[in-house]
Amino acid sequence: MNVPRELIVSKPFLWVNPSKNKELTLDQTDMERARADWDQFSPLLEALFDNPTIDSELKTLTGVHIWRPAKAHWLKEDSALPVAGSIKARGGFFEVLSHARELALKEGVITEEDRMSDLASRMDFFREYSLHVASTGNLGMSIGLMGRSLGFQVYVHMSADAKEWKKELLRSRGAEVIEYDGDYSEAVIRGRQASEKDPKGYFVDDERSLRLFWGYSKAGYDLQAQLPDNITEEHPLFVSIPCGVGGAPGGIAYALKALYANRVHIFFAEPLEAPAVLLGMATGKGEEIRVQDIGLTGKTLADGLAVGKPSGFVCEQMEEVLSGIYTVKDEALQAMQYRLFQEEGIKCEPSACAGLLLPYYMSTEAGKAYLEKEGIREEDIRYVYWATGGSRVPDGIFREQLEEGKQVLKEHPDIFTIE
Ligand SMILES: Cc1ncc(COP(=O)(O)O)c(C=O)c1O
Known part of the structure; x- marks a missing residue:
């Protein structure tokens, strides 16, 4: 069985998907239907919550990552989605x-x-x-x-x-x-x-529901409406999304790939001890394998991502879509949660910060090899980091989490570096 060694020894790394298909065209029927349904639900959302749409802002980062040689650093702020505050x-x-x-x-x-x-x-x-x-x-x-x-x-x-x-x-x-x-x-x-x-x-059913999957997919259209027209293969999007069972990032990835084809590269981020989708995809076993089967605990402070067994349906859907998946240390999430609030004033829970770590993985050997193979220069990339939850975290708990993140950064200033 093909289990990447880094998974077994709990070492953060970027797994590049060998099955990504550059010629892929995806059927848009279901995502279009879901978008039409969302439109139909709009008056009901307005009546219930004074809010006709469930979407978030796309923010330009002004502190985090700005020293990196990319064309843009954007944050999709699903952490502040109306009513529930998460993706x-x-x-x-x-x-x-x-x-x-x-x-x-x-x-x-x-x-x-x-x-x-x-x-x-x-x-x-x-x-x-x-x-x-x-x-x-x-x-x-x-x-x-x-x-x-x-x-x-x-x-x-x-x-x-x-x-x-x-x-x-x-x-x-x-x-x-x-x-x-x-x-x-x-x-x-x-x-x-x-x-x-x-x-x-x-x-x-978080593992199998098609309604959930197509519901998430509307985010593809939402993002498209916020992006400039000049997204090209030479100046592409690199989107990174925190991943648990796979449904939310999977639905969004599907829609973005359908809309942008080779102009988008999509990465998921999973905790070191709970890389359920990575394990399912890399081994080809989908939902037939759990992280516990390779000696991992499945335990992480990233509660939203604490999943040991992936959605088999999502693993299949992502086979030719996804560029890769990287694994992150809990401490790096804590440190990023602190930095994001310090530099941008954005409130996220630890799970929600995993997407922000993508640039560090693009600097690894695997990341550089990916860019070279795709013929992309890092300075031409538009990063979209999906922030997936946090606006509803009670203030007292959030302050405690920030203190922990600050401490991690103090003790490990190089916590983001991936060897
Ligand atoms: C904050 C946050 N981010 C990401 C995810 C991942 O979504 P999924 O489990 O559908 O992969 C979750 C799931 O609950 C979450 O709570």
């Missing part, structure tokens, strides 16, 4: 809204001609139905906040890694949080079982 809102909201519309049409609560915003006041109807979801935290928040706003009963099955404040927030909104000692994969199995026993239950 998982894109898929999570989409799935709940799609399910709510389907139920309402089936039971005659609305007709195809009615406005979706009428559903904002039909809690009496949705109260009869329940949603189940397994989560390391942020997907649960997205399903919980949207589900409860519409009136659903919501059960969030949480792994041991989930943060206490996320559980408290969900409980305060009337969601039921069920906690497990085990890891994320166990929470998924238990959540699926609970939902099967519930006749009016619906399971949001």
Whole structure:
């Protein structure tokens, strides 16, 4: 079995995907349909949250990385997405809204001609139905906040890694949080079982859901609308996205590749001890292999990325799309969280900072070889770092995290350097 040595010895590295296909053209039917559905949901989002779209700003970094020889350093601020404050809102909201519309049409609560915003006041109807979801935290928040706003009963099955404040927030909104000692994969199995026993239950399946995947994909159009027209193969985008089970980064990567083809290069970032998608893709085993099978713990302070077994569906979808995946130390995430706040005033949780580390990996032998093979100079790159969560972290906890990050940087000023 082809397990990269660096994974086994827990050494941060860039894995370059040997199967990336330069001739690839991707079918855009599903992503276009999802975009049209999002448009249809807009009046309902407005009625529920005074906010018709779930999108974030694209910011130009003014401190972090500016000394590097790139053409641009942009940050896609999904950490501040409306209502849920994380990338998982894109898929999570989409799935709940799609399910709510389907139920309402089936039971005659609305007709195809009615406005979706009428559903904002039909809690009496949705109260009869329940949603189940397994989560390391942020997907649960997205399903919980949207589900409860519409009136659903919501059960969030949480792994041991989930943060206490996320559980408290969900409980305060009337969601039921069920906690497990085990890891994320166990929470998924238990959540699926609970939902099967519930006749009016619906399971949001982070590992397999197509609704989630296409919901995330709208981000491709959102980013395209914010970018200049002059993205070319010589002046391409290098996009890096933190990755857990793979759904959110996978849906976004698919859409960007469909829209930009060879003008975009997409990288995922995973924790050293939980490189689930890297392991699934490098070995070709997809969801048939867990990080624990090669002696890793699956444990990381990056709670959103604490996943041991990838989505097999996403591993397949990414086979010809992805440029590579790099692994990061927890301490580097803490240090980047601190730097991002110090230099840009942007609030992110540790998981959300993994994307910002890509330039350090482009300076490694593997990174340089990739650039040479693709015929790209680093000074021509437009980096897009996907910041994936954090605006809802309570201030007291955030300040403690910053202190830890500051300490890491003080003790290890070279924490970002990859040998
Ligand atoms: C902050 C954050 N970033 C990235 C991800 C990765 O998303 P996925 O698990 O779909 O790969 C998550 C997942 O919960 C997350 O919470």
